[in-house]
Amino acid sequence: MRTDQHAMIQATSLSKRYRSGHVEKVALCQVSLAIPRAEFWIVSGPSGSGKTTLLALLAGMIAPTEGEVVLDGKSITHLRDHHRALARRNLVGMVFQEFALVAGMTLAENIFLPLVPQGGPGETERQRVRALLERFGMAAYARTQVERLSAGERQRGAIIRALVADAPILMLDEPTAALDTENVRIMVDLLLSLRAEGRTIVATTHDRRLTEDPRLNGVLRLVDGRLER
Amino acid sequence: MIRTWPSPTTRWHLAWAGLLLAGAVAMLVDAQVRRAAQQARQPEVQSVVRLLGVADLALSSSSRWLRHPSIAEPGAPFADGPAILDNDPAGAAISPPRASERGRHSERK
Amino acid sequence: MKRQLALIRFALGSAHRRTGRTLSLAVALALVTFGYSSVLFLTEALRSEFRLAATALPDLTVQSLVAGRPALINEEQLPAIASIAGVVAVQPRVWGYYFVPAMSGNFTVVGVDTDAETVRRDLSLVMLEGKLPGASGEVVLGESLAAFLGLEITDAVTLPVGRAMKRLELVGTFRSQVALWTSDVILMNVADAREFLQVPPGQATDLAVLLSTPDEASVAARKIAELLPSARIVDRQLMSRTYDLTFDTRGGMMGGMLLSALVSFLILAWDRLTGVGPGERREIGVLKAVGWRTGDVLIARLWENTVIAVYGAVPGILAAYGYVFLARAPGLAEVLLGWSSIYPALRLTPAVDPGQFLVLLCLVVIPFVAASLIPAWRTATHDPHGLLRGAA
Ligand SMILES: Nc1ncnc2c1ncn2[C@@H]1O[C@H](COP(=O)(O)OP(=O)(O)OP(=O)(O)O)[C@@H](O)[C@H]1O
Numbered sequence A: 001m002r003t004d005q006h007a008m009i010q011a012t013s014l015s016k017r018y019r020s021g022h023v024e025k026v027a028l029c030q031v032s033l034a035i036p037r038a039e040f041w042i043v044s045g046p047s048g049s050g051k052t053t054l055l056a057l058l059a060g061m062i063a064p065t066e067g068e069v070v071l072d073g074k075s076i077t078h079l080r081d082h083h084r085a086l087a088r089r090n091l092v093g094m095v096f097q098e099f100a101l102v103a104g105m106t107l108a109e110n111i112f113l114p115l116v117p118q119g120g121p122g123e124t125e126r127q128r129v130r131a132l133l134e135r136f137g138m139a140a141y142a143r144t145q146v147e148r149l150s151a152g153e154r155q156r157g158a159i160i161r162a163l164v165a166d167a168p169i170l171m172l173d174e175p176t177a178a179l180d181t182e183n184v185r186i187m188v189d190l191l192l193s194l195r196a197e198g199r200t201i202v203a204t205t206h207d208r209r210l211t212e213d214p215r216l217n218g219v220l221r222l223v224d225g226r227l228e229r
Numbered sequence B: 001m002i003r004t005w006p007s008p009t010t011r012w013h014l015a016w017a018g019l020l021l022a023g024a025v026a027m028l029v030d031a032q033v034r035r036a037a038q039q040a041r042q043p044e045v046q047s048v049v050r051l052l053g054v055a056d057l058a059l060s061s062s063s064r065w066l067r068h069p070s071i072a073e074p075g076a077p078f079a080d081g082p083a084i085l086d087n088d089p090a091g092a093a094i095s096p097p098r099a100s101e102r103g104r105h106s107e108r109k
Numbered sequence C: 001m002k003r004q005l006a007l008i009r010f011a012l013g014s015a016h017r018r019t020g021r022t023l024s025l026a027v028a029l030a031l032v033t034f035g036y037s038s039v040l041f042l043t044e045a046l047r048s049e050f051r052l053a054a055t056a057l058p059d060l061t062v063q064s065l066v067a068g069r070p071a072l073i074n075e076e077q078l079p080a081i082a083s084i085a086g087v088v089a090v091q092p093r094v095w096g097y098y099f100v101p102a103m104s105g106n107f108t109v110v111g112v113d114t115d116a117e118t119v120r121r122d123l124s125l126v127m128l129e130g131k132l133p134g135a136s137g138e139v140v141l142g143e144s145l146a147a148f149l150g151l152e153i154t155d156a157v158t159l160p161v162g163r164a165m166k167r168l169e170l171v172g173t174f175r176s177q178v179a180l181w182t183s184d185v186i187l188m189n190v191a192d193a194r195e196f197l198q199v200p201p202g203q204a205t206d207l208a209v210l211l212s213t214p215d216e217a218s219v220a221a222r223k224i225a226e227l228l229p230s231a232r233i234v235d236r237q238l239m240s241r242t243y244d245l246t247f248d249t250r251g252g253m254m255g256g257m258l259l260s261a262l263v264s265f266l267i268l269a270w271d272r273l274t275g276v277g278p279g280e281r282r283e284i285g286v287l288k289a290v291g292w293r294t295g296d297v298l299i300a301r302l303w304e305n306t307v308i309a310v311y312g313a314v315p316g317i318l319a320a321y322g323y324v325f326l327a328r329a330p331g332l333a334e335v336l337l338g339w340s341s342i343y344p345a346l347r348l349t350p351a352v353d354p355g356q357f358l359v360l361l362c363l364v365v366i367p368f369v370a371a372s373l374i375p376a377w378r379t380a381t382h383d384p385h386g387l388l389r390g391a392a
């Protein structure tokens, strides 16, 4: 694999094996990739092929069994838990398949969650979130409890949360799973506008409507934990 | 719009914490007042102790047998130490069996 | 500081969000605290009442033993004891117990020298009404004893003494302020007391010794022991210790019972109370996923549990205070004090001060918070991906 000096996300021979009891499951095997800054890439593949695992590895949510992940020139693989958490907050915004919002909290509280350990949102962050809420058409829902929101609204809320710390990388797991065609189009437009701001975006999907969009920078295909070229 | 302080939750907590604090302060003040009243009654208490020479409060079981530890028998079994006075020769939370009192009664006649 | 404030706010929100957990924990802690505080308050109050009186006790009490049992003491060594250096006064005392089978009550009969000036002064200070006793047959009773016998001032009662009968006339009662000492007392002049208790002349129940320097009690005690080899000498310190021990024993027994209740309660409810449920696991996963460090999660958790513990413990302490000092500990007082025919009106003075309050609070809050932190720590060290998947 060519080492790209300007790659925002770079992985070298990543492997992940899950162990449950005596059974070992190879979820990912020798995956290498490099995604340049301000590009929009898709990871596709059938169910169980390791897409979510790859995304979690790239975002520093789990440690790889083998290999290394470098984000914005900094390796996050050999960091201790403490610094890996900081990398998660400052470098990566992650949107989970189930959105990972905390029920019982309002949307605004959920959005500001990443900022709590540093003392809560400052004026800049409030400004940014206000603008994002307007832009995503969510301004009316800031004080709504998240469990009252529709799936689409929740997803947009999760995206706003992923952007609250102004991380340069945005990762989304199955962003179109709950959306109809019209909403898929809106979602893609939105992600493209984020790319236009200079953010690097990686999303997983097995959705044709997404993989066949001509405006993407590239599509990676995973089959049984291996990258297909 | 996004400003949430003080949220209803926080307000609820503040109210409850305030209530508890007020309760604690009231308790401590009440205790202080009662202690002052106790101090005020010290001359009377000392007079009574001088008069009676008793050490024990006239509280239930102990007072049946033990108004004064010097009257307790030394070397009672199961005491905390062989040299120490038996600190609870009666020590029951329930009354003795009726039969024991009947026996005493007839003995006296 | 700003970080702590934000984490506290988050913790308050969490406590509010998990209403069921918060409430059940707070209630459980309130019950535990209530039990412990009640026992502590009651024993401490009794001790403080004793301390109030302790300084007025004779420095030494000399008592004779016959066949290893307390017996009457001969007054013939009185002058010899009085001449020991440091002894200010020796006073033979006549007092004892009087059991009335018909009423199954045991009373304390005390004989005093009703002509002595100091006695008259003390008496006038502690008597509620009536005249000072003087003549034969005149007695002063504790309030509850008078009520128990159904006597009013100037009423008379006839009680058996051996085969004879003795007529006693009630001339006054003790003030209720000193009810804790006097509720079972029959006070009369010494001659009557000798007759009543069948103490022959020349003998006494015990000798009260007053010293010029109470610190030298042990020296004086040794000298008295040389004069009266068979006597037992009790100093005031030993009496105080015995008294403390009495309530330590009973309080400890109550505490032990409470402790086993507490332990079984914890074993049964441990997981539910301090564990981390699936919902909370997921929430911790979310927090870690959005960039919280393990330490952040733990601090938030610590605040949340501290808040819950304080919310539970303080009402528990307050309730115990009300129960002991306002309601006079119905139920508990009987266990701690024992059974009796006559219960004096329990007029207790709380010994609780801010320091004690804080100690009590910490005794509940710190172990609970520490205990509940361990499962949270075990969860929080997992990686967020596993927590969110519900695996790990
Ligand atoms: N924590 C885990 N423990 C054990 N096995 C796991 C764990 N996480 C994932 N796996 C296994 O690893 C493989 C890849 O899982 P992954 O979630 O990455 O697939 P995916 O491509 O995202 O699938 P889908 O499209 O259904 O979301 C699966 O076979 C899964 O069972």
Ligand SMILES: [Mg+2]
Binding pocket: A051, A052, A053, A097, A173
């Ligand atoms: Mg997946």
